[in-house]
Amino acid sequence: MIKVSHHSTVNEEKAVLSDWKFRQTEGEEWLPAKVPGCVHTDLLKNNLISDPFYGENELDLQWIDKKDWEYEASFDVPAELLNKNQIEIVFDGLDTYAEVFLNDEHLLSADNMFRSWKANVKPFVKEKGNVLRIHFKSPIQTDLEKLEKQGYNFPAVNDHSEDGGVGDKNLSVFARKAPYHYGWDWGPRFVTSGIWKDVHLRGWSEARIEDLSILQKNVTASEANLTALVEIEAEEEGERELRIQTEEIELIQTVQLKRGMNEVSLDMKVQDPKLWWSRGLGDQNMYEFIAEIRKDGSLVAGKTTRTGLRSIKVIREKDDEGKTFYIELNGVPVFAKGANHIPNDSFVTEVTLERYRHEIQSVVESNMNMLRIWGGGIYEYDAFYELCNEYGILVWQDFMFACSMYPGDEAFLKNVKAEAIENVKRLRNHPSIALWCGNNEIDTAWSAYDEDGGWGWKQQYSKPIQDEIWQAYEDVFHTILPEAVENHMPGVYYWPSSPMSDWTGDSRQHTSNTSTSGDIHYWDVWHGLKPFEEYNHHVGRFMSEYGFQSFPELKTVESYAGEGDMALDSKVMLHHQKNGRGNYLIKEYMETYLPEPKDFPSFLYMSHVLQAEGIKTAIEAHRRKKPYCMGTLYWQMNDCWPVASWSSMDYYGRWKALQYYVKRSFRDITLSIDGTNRTKIDIHIISDILSDMNGSIRMSLSTFDGTLLREWNESFALKSNSATKFVTLETEEVIENRDPNNIVFKAELELEGEIIDAKYHYFTSVKNLSLCKPNLKIEEVSTSSGKHYTLETNTLAKQVYVTSDLEGIFTDNYFDLIPGEQKRIEFLTRSKDQGFTKGIAEGIKVHSMSDFIKE
CATH class of the missing domain: 2.60.40.10 (Immunoglobulins)
Known part of the structure; x- marks a missing residue:
């Protein structure tokens, strides 16, 4: 008999079913199962498959989604529940095609991962020996039949169907389950089945x-x-x-x-x-x-x-340059600072409250105020939104549609409508929800009103089929979803697709890199091979996606690769890079901007620095254009498995250099130095706080050995919630014919006697700097408030990288250090219940860029 976790509220009894067994339907033996969970994780826990994330094991596990699976539980019903007039069974989440039987009575058929399901069981349930059986049909076999009936393939560019052994058949569009399960350009293909949320009996009178x-x-x-x-x-x-x-x-x-x-x-x-x-x-x-x-x-x-009580709006008003796109909270225009969030695991039931808390606290530590819940994942668990409420993180919430066209038959549309209504109602009490968005990138990919536009999708079809596909799009994203938001979360903004210029029903609807309305996904840096400097020239009203890749750190790479795999072109390293030429793109950009790394571990470090420098360029370009631009959400915050990707924090929650850079670039009051034009230096001051301020900027020029060449101060007055260019300096006047490879300019922002930000500027590319190996010293200091660490150097230490054997983060990392300065940092450990807590680092090591350069 299974254990029943019994709960009672006012005149209502609840019993959670928690002990299960499972098997492959074809007569295999029953094995213990963990619910919530899925077939893949249950097979792994029973030692029947190898670690899905190691090496190329993913390819060996594609047989799982071609099979049918059964889950079964036997249980007794507590008397308090059995005596209730009404008894129903509730499935908070079934993934995805399921037939449910209780005591051999068919209760329901499920076909949507994102919906809950329930049935009246009063006539069937008994005090002792109940048997609940759930038959999960293969999502692949089920949807192959739908594809055959449809008669043509839908576009679904991230469906890794070849890895799944189904050729060019795009099946993800038919199933209402997490799109990323079928693969993405940062994630593996694990098409799961199972009970992914609680199952419980509910009795009431x-x-x-x-x-x-x-x-x-x-x-x-x-x-x-x-x-x-x-x-x-x-x-x-x-x-x-x-x-x-x-x-x-x-x-x-x-x-x-x-x-x-x-x-x-x-x-x-x-x-x-x-x-x-x-x-x-x-x-x-x-x-x-x-x-x-x-x-x-x-x-x-x-x-x-x-x-939480708040007024939240998306303001879209015509102005001299186009049309605004920004969030107004309690009457205050908010510059959105954040990232795109994907599911934290390929197997979502492996995500714990601690992992959620670590992510959200990392968001807070990084001075962010928004996450975009991207449309190729899941509508997140309640705990995620509760943490966003608690920490003040706004949520851009996509519906779960991404980078694909979808069917428009009556059953599909009815299913989508029920899904939308249920999830809008489930999430509407969360004050963190700022807006709902219909989908990711579909409007621009199809570009219905531009005959030659888009990603080449519609050109594959005859005109009648084009019209049929677009009508299905309009039914879902221009009718069903906005009606769900309007009827069940009135007052909250709905945006049909990201990116989009406007909702006009003509060619003005589709976005471009030069749009002066709506939001923009800017990918010419990376996909388009453009240099980082292009970020300065392509700034829209709201930058909802852009990104650059890096590898995870060595410890993470060692979790999926052996010593013989530590090469850029090894099979394992290529397998853990889902974006085509991604590894070589990193290398090509690195050759442009950074010194040559001496070995593969050094390449990993350099990839962190490269990514961080690129995204810093973008973030600060966006913030400098406030209030024309009022949002910057980079791609992406996190990973669903250990991989080379665009994330700033890897699968294990380890901060890359980018996360530390983001923390500095997203400060509520910050300096930004724009040296795009090598002949001058523009210094900007940006404030997101709601009060005016007066302060000063201390500027200095030093050689790498610490010799101070010149120093001067200038005062400033800055309006609240604004950005301004503070001063423009002529490069020649600053450096005065000195060697640009051996000097550094520094600006420090001082308010009320406290330095609250400092930025460095170099007059040439990092790869040309005359770097010497520094003598870095780190000292542990004990005070009444705990321990901290101070660092000093005898020559410029570029990209100082401090590590600890313990899991956690430092309050700063990947920073530059000049002789005569003393850098103070603290170590924050990961606590299971409290998130980050001040701690003591163990096994500290300190490096700088010169340690990783090929001599």
């Missing part, structure tokens, strides 16, 4: 509250006008009392319930609300709302929810 949502109609600092939306399921009709309360407010209303599902709304006002703010702008205040149903004074049912 008389009535229960299915949902409590707080719709925010108008929120200001003086008053919040809200509507509490309560979904009540009742056994019988009758008059009941509905109570809603939060803090000092309690509202009571008599409601007439009918049998079945009821939707009751109750308007309420909160005076002088404590507003929810994104990180950097204010506190993340949250309110708890309690709904209760009473009959004759007795409590019948109750439910609690938490939300």
Whole structure:
């Protein structure tokens, strides 16, 4: 018999089914299974397959998705639950094609990973010896039939069908499951099946509250006008009392319930609300709302929810240069600083609360305020959004469609509609949700209103099929999804596709790298082989994607490759690079910008520096153009397996150089030095805080051995929430015919006697700098507040890289150090329950770029 985790709320009993077994349907023996989980992870836990992430093992595991699988649980029902009038079984997530049987009675058929499923089991359940069986049909075999019926292939450029042994057949578009399961240009192909969220029995009598949502109609600092939306399921009709309360407010209303599902709304006002703010702008205040149903004074049912009160809008207004695209929070224009988020694992049930907390705390440590939940993954678990609420991280939420065209048959559209409504309703109480977006890159890929535009997709089809495919697109992204948002999360902005210039229904809809409206994905750097300097010349209103790759650090590479694989062109290294020529692109860019690394571990280090320098160029170009540009979200924050990719933090949560660079470039008040034009230096000051400031900039010129050549100060006044060019310096006047390969310019921003930012500028490419091997010293210092580390050098130490044997991060890393300066850093360990905590590093090693250069 399985263990049943038993929970009780007001007049409602819940039992979670937690012990399972599974087998391949073709008569194989039963084996223990972990639920939530999937077939791949269960096979691994039973030692029946090798580590999917090691070497080229991925290719040997493609047989799994061609088979049918069964999961089974036997259980007893607690008396308290069995005695309830209503008993149903609820599946929070089934992946994906499933037939469910209880005691040999067919309960339901499931066909959408992103939906929950439930069935009445009162007639079938018994006190002892119940057997629940779930038959998972192969998603590949199921969708091969759909493709044959369709008669033609849909575009799906990231569907690694050849790796999956199905030739050129793009099957991902037919299944409502995570698109990245079929492969991507940073991820493997593991098309999973299994029970990916909890299964539980739910028993109740008389009535229960299915949902409590707080719709925010108008929120200001003086008053919040809200509507509490309560979904009540009742056994019988009758008059009941509905109570809603939060803090000092309690509202009571008599409601007439009918049998079945009821939707009751109750308007309420909160005076002088404590507003929810994104990180950097204010506190993340949250309110708890309690709904209760009473009959004759007795409590019948109750439910609690938490939300933050805020006004959030996407402002799109015509101006002299086009049309704005920015988020306004509580009346304040917000410059969005952040990254794109993908699922943290190829097997999403392996993601723990600690891993989520590590990611979100890394976001906070990096001075970000937004993540884009990209449309090729999953609608994240509730815990992810709760952490975003807690830490003040805004969420750009895609629906789960990416880089593909989709069918438009009635069953598919009906399924999508149910999925959209359920997920909008599930997420609508989270104050972090800033906007919903229909899909990733499909509008621009198809470019319906530009005959020669797009990615060459539509040109593959006859005109009637083009029209059929585009009609399906419009049904989903211009009708079903916006209606789901408007009807169930009114007031929150819907944007059909990212990137897009405008929603016009003509050629003005599609974006380009020069669009002055909408959002832009700029990929000419990397995919287009353009130099980093091009980031300065292609700045749109909201930069929602751009990126550059690096390898993970050596410790991570050693988790998937052996000593004989440590070469750029080894089979394993090429397999853990899903972007075609990616490894060689890194090498080509490195040859342009950096010295030649002495060996493969040095190449890994140099790839970190290269990526960080490129994305720093982009981020600061975007921030300098505020308020024309009001958002910069680089690709990508994280990884789903250990791999060479665009991430700033690898699969194990280890920070690359980029994450440290981002932390510096995203400071709420920062300096930015633009030296794109070698004949001059533009120094900019950028502020995202909501108060004016006065301060000074200290500028200096030094040789690499620390000799101070000149130093001067200039004061400034800066308006709140703005960016300005502080000064332009002529390069020749600054360096005065000195050797540009041996001098460094430094600018420090001082406010109220404190240096809050410092930036360095070199007058030639890093590969040309006259770097000597420094004598780096690090000292551990104990104070009343704990330990920290100070570093000093005798000559310029470029890209100082500090490591520890313990998992964690330093408060700064990959920084430059000049003689006469003392750098102070702290070590933050990863704590399972608390995230980052101040700690003591063990096995510290200190390197600089000169240690990795080929002599």
